[in-house]
Amino acid sequence: xxxxxxxxxxxxxxxxxxxxxxxxxxxxxxxxxxxxxxxxxxxxxxxxxx
Ligand SMILES: [Zn+2]
Numbered sequence: 830x831x832x833x834x835x836x837x838x839x840x841x842x843x844x845x846x847x848x849x850x851x852x853x854x855x856x857x858x859x860x861x862x863x864x865x866x867x868x869x870x871x872x873x874x875x876x877x878x879x
């Protein structure tokens with residue numbers, strides 16, 4: 830099970846625990862994720878894969 834390290838609080842968060850936020854932008858979609866613990870945004874999940 831892949832996990833990401835939150836850059837804000839350093840917790841290890843399972844991918845399915847992240848709060849995904851898909852927004853429509855001009856030209857497509859953008860998905861951002863938030864830490865369920867500290868509400869910090871995790872912009873590039875792939876960069877934080879543990
Ligand atoms: Zn966090």
